[in-house]
Amino acid sequence: MSASRFGAKILQACLSNPCKRCILEPHAVISKASNASPLAAAKHTIAVTQTRLFTNHRSYSVIPSAADDLLRKPEPVSQSNVGQSITQLQNDALLTEDYFGVGDLFTLDDLFEARVHLGHKEGLRHAHMTPYIYGNRLGQDIIDLEQTAIHLKLALNVLAHIAYRQGLCLFICRNRRNAILVEETAQACGEYAHCRNWRLGLFTNATFMYRSMTRLPDVCIFLGTLDNVFAQHKAVHEAAKMQVISIGVVDTNSDPRIIAYPIPGNDDTPSSVKLFCNLFKKSILLGKERWTKDESFLK
Template identity: 45%
Template sequence: MQKTCKNMFALRTQIRKCSAQAALANRGPAPSTQESPQTALFDMEPLKQADYFGVQKLVKINDLFEAKVHLGHMEGSLHPAMRPYMYGSRLGHCVFDLDTTASLLRRSLHVLANVVYRDGVVLFLSPPSQGPTARATELCAQRCKEFSHVRKWREGTFTNSEKKFGLVTRLPDLCIFIGTPHDAIVECAKMNIPSIGIVDSNTDPTYITYHIPGNDDSASSINYFCKLFSNTINLVKAKKNDKKSN
């Protein structure tokens, strides 16, 4: 268990170094770095390329627009930290800059792909108060055979897991928040668990590791993100199985 945690920590460190290259797939391979004894335990080939799994091409500006990802809340509810991700406003509502959203979304998919490639545990979460979002989150996890949590969050689930569940409990290696804010975001930050979150214009993105600015309320937007996450995971798992068979 201790060895597994050390390996995943080394993986997270390496992913953070390469995530900047993932947003610009046309730049080619990322600069090679000297591998430590811990990182040598992994197959580092995916981390040396900007888009080893081909997930960058899954994100298209037109798809984001059709899914209404660009539509935010009223101007008066805009969180100051979300101002850099705004394109402007229309009829009193905030409008996201989809170029920025697409870039950050590609970066997040790159991180997700590398975690899944190394058998990392992925947990999908959504606020229990949003019924349609909760159902979409569960279906997303089922499609890619990962885990989901859509009920009320019990305080200390991550930070006090040893007492709640026992010493052998393995925490997720990546949490994906389909809706924000969520009580588990702060616990992820405290436990050094990387997080990906869809952040609307009225939400504070501070404690989310890889935030994706966009609409997290409309059914079309939620279904788009869920489909994109599940397709990415299934694509990586299929590629990994093909590599094993060869």
């Protein structure tokens, strides 16, 4: 009898009545029947590993071997599976407290050196900014930087998550001295800026203003929430009405109530505004870079 016929008979005998050796050592049987076809050998291994032999009230179970790969067909990757993987990945990012590491972007010393703690005169203080004020020195309010750090980290984390999900970010500033800096910051991170006079209805009546269906930004970043010393920026109210997330630097003369993520800080001094612009830009870039990395991993 030839070797191939002998191997085929071994396989046929083991498939019809598997012995204990076949159950516990399937590779040994396949090695004996090495001249049999690979498909028959693979079938033998799968059949053996799915069979149990009861001897002396003891059950022998075997882990499926690597021969399963010979019969397993690769599952086609559908668009729905990719979409579910992306959604799962984005949801997992929300479970991490600081997924993008925005807490390492700044320290209390950075805030102090940028003069973020300097507020306005005591007579201009807004009543709802009192909890964020540390004290008063020579008639000037001093902002509590510990609270600023907490609110700033939260706002940067939210901003990074929005950028991670390909959201649109709109920088808004009405201070002419800081307008160029804000526009350059938005351009550097691939986002948008509005530093001119705000026309009523840009958010609330966008379809009429732009003559077509328009996508509103996912977040508005206010480098100062006032139009002038006393009047609040019109975009603050429109963003709240249209449920657009707002992140705003609120000075001691500002109203923080309808800002979704207020950041107590100096919104006038150039060094302070420059620090906030750099932090916002870095957070957006961190979110976009992380998305590029995760997306390439899925592919």
